[in-house]
Amino acid sequence: MYNTWLVIASITFVGCLWNSQLTETSSKSCPTECICLSQTQVLCNTGGLEKIPLRQLPATVENLALTKNNFPVIKPDSFAGLRALKKLSLDGNNITKVKQFAFRGLPRLKELSIQYTPLQSVTSFAFAGLQNLSTILLSHNQISRIETHAFAGTSNVKLILLSNNPLIKIDTSAFSSLTNVGHVIFPSGIRTIEPDAFNGMDTVGLLKLAYMDLKEVQPFTFRGLTNVLLLTLQESDLGIICTDAFTGLSQVETLQILNNKIDSIEELNFTYTANIKHLKMHGNHILETPDPNAIIVDGVEHLQLVNNHFPCGCHIHTLLDGPLVEGGHNLSEFLQKNFCISPLDVNGRSMIELDIDAIGRCQDQLTKGNLGSSASSMALSLCTLVLISLTTNHFVKYLVFLLVLGSMTVPHDTYS
Numbered sequence: 001m002y003n004t005w006l007v008i009a010s011i012t013f014v015g016c017l018w019n020s021q022l023t024e025t026s027s028k029s030c031p032t033e034c035i036c037l038s039q040t041q042v043l044c045n046t047g048g049l050e051k052i053p054l055r056q057l058p059a060t061v062e063n064l065a066l067t068k069n070n071f072p073v074i075k076p077d078s079f080a081g082l083r084a085l086k087k088l089s090l091d092g093n094n095i096t097k098v099k100q101f102a103f104r105g106l107p108r109l110k111e112l113s114i115q116y117t118p119l120q121s122v123t124s125f126a127f128a129g130l131q132n133l134s135t136i137l138l139s140h141n142q143i144s145r146i147e148t149h150a151f152a153g154t155s156n157v158k159l160i161l162l163s164n165n166p167l168i169k170i171d172t173s174a175f176s177s178l179t180n181v182g183h184v185i186f187p188s189g190i191r192t193i194e195p196d197a198f199n200g201m202d203t204v205g206l207l208k209l210a211y212m213d214l215k216e217v218q219p220f221t222f223r224g225l226t227n228v229l230l231l232t233l234q235e236s237d238l239g240i241i242c243t244d245a246f247t248g249l250s251q252v253e254t255l256q257i258l259n260n261k262i263d264s265i266e267e268l269n270f271t272y273t274a275n276i277k278h279l280k281m282h283g284n285h286i287l288e289t290p291d292p293n294a295i296i297v298d299g300v301e302h303l304q305l306v307n308n309h310f311p312c313g314c315h316i317h318t319l320l321d322g323p324l325v326e327g328g329h330n331l332s333e334f335l336q337k338n339f340c341i342s343p344l345d346v347n348g349r350s351m352i353e354l355d356i357d358a359i360g361r362c363q364d365q366l367t368k369g370n371l372g373s374s375a376s377s378m379a380l381s382l383c384t385l386v387l388i389s390l391t392t393n394h395f396v397k398y399l400v401f402l403l404v405l406g407s408m409t410v411p412h413d414t415y416s
């Protein structure tokens with residue numbers, strides 16, 4: 001009798017327990033389209049969701065995947081209330097717009113992934129308010145533009161991945177207020193970087209700009225960019241490096257200019273205030289000899305010029321007497337490690353193979369009065385060519401330059 005009562009009592013107790021568990025589970029419900037692996041991990045992948053099921057999600061969720069649904073627009077405060085969220089994936093959605101403050105109210109979010117979507121631009125203040133964000137993955141989208149203040153309101157970001165986007169333009173202040181950034185990885189094919197594009201970026205690990213097709217590196221492109229471990233411009237057509245291109249860039253551990261084609265260098269001015277520790281110019285094809293008066297490398301601690309190609313016509317004397325060669329190397333080392341781009345008969349040859357003394361000085365160096373007009377007419381024709389050949393293919397453009405350069409320098413040689 002006593003035993004039976006005990007059994008009944010314990011069944012009732014277990015039943016109550018069961019019941020209370022049930023009600024508790026339903027209060028922390030899981031959206032029907034999702035799988036709640038736990039109260040902290042929710043997967044809503046390929047669920048055919050049309051809107052974010054904010055109310056049905058457990059407020060404790062830390063890891064939320066909403067991939068391959070159908071959210072065309074991520075509205076302001078789309079995830080408000082998910083204060084525990086650390087990792088959010090919106091990959092593979094039909095996202096065309098992320099509105100400003102879309103992710104506001106997520107103080108703990110560390111990783112945000114929006115990849116493989118048709119997203120075309122990064123709106124101003126899209127990521128504002130994400131104080132703890134360390135990774136922004138934006139690869140494989142259709143981003144062609146990063147608007148001013150796109151990343152405003154985020155700092156301490158370790159990685160911004162922008163690879164595999166048709167990005168052609170970086171607007172002024174696109175990266176403003178991004179302090180303490182680890183790596184920013186850009187896609188190939190950038191055609192315009194506006195002045196002050198990186199202004200306000202402070203304490204950056206790696207800023208890598210590769211495979212660009214620029215008409216010019218505009219004045220003040222890098223102004224306001226400070227404390228950079230490594231800034232690298234590589235495998236690109238840099239066009240003309242304009243006066244003041246690097247003015248306002250300061251405290252750089254290493255600036256690399258690697259394997260680029262450079263039509264001309266109007267000015268390269270690194271004074272002591274720039275404080276560039278290493279300037280490495282490797283493997284570049286520089287089509288025009290820079291004016292020695294326009295090159296200042298006093299503020300560079302270690303200058304390294306290796307495997308570059310320069311014109312070896314009459315202007316070679318200007319180069320060899322100039323600060324680029326003086327600043328980094330002794331003459332014989334420079335001649336050993338750098339090559340000729342023109343005239344055509346010495347193209348690709350190491351400079352050490354040349355009989356430098358047998359190369360006459362240019363006419364403009366002999367009759368100094370001529371210097372200004374000759375240099376400017378050359379620059380003018382290069383600029384015109386840049387414009388004309390903007391749409392033509394890279395290789396053809398390059399050949400045209402070679403030919404024009406050859407024809408320009410050869411007559412000067414024969415003159416003297």
Ligand SMILES: *[C@@H]1O[C@H](CO)[C@@H](O)[C@H](O)[C@H]1NC(C)=O
Pocket residue numbers: 070072094
């Ligand atoms: C994506 O969104 C666009 C515009 O909102 C819509 O026309 C299109 O049908 C959507 N595609 C898919 C696969 O949902």
Ligand SMILES: *[C@@H]1O[C@H](CO)[C@@H](O)[C@H](O)[C@H]1NC(C)=O
Pocket residue numbers: 107108132
């Ligand atoms: C931000 O992240 C750090 C390190 O992971 C953590 O200690 C801190 O509590 C986080 N801040 C917030 C508001 O959660």
Ligand SMILES: *[C@@H]1O[C@H](CO)[C@@H](O)[C@H](O)[C@H]1NC(C)=O
Pocket residue numbers: 247267269271293294296
């Ligand atoms: C180089 O930069 C310094 C300071 O930024 C400036 O005062 C100087 O005029 C510049 N020199 C040339 C040749 O542009």
Ligand SMILES: *[C@@H]1O[C@H](CO)[C@@H](O)[C@H](O)[C@H]1NC(C)=O
Pocket residue numbers: 330331332333
């Ligand atoms: C120049 O550099 C080369 C190679 O580094 C070295 O062998 C040579 O002694 C140097 N010459 C002078 C004059 O410093």
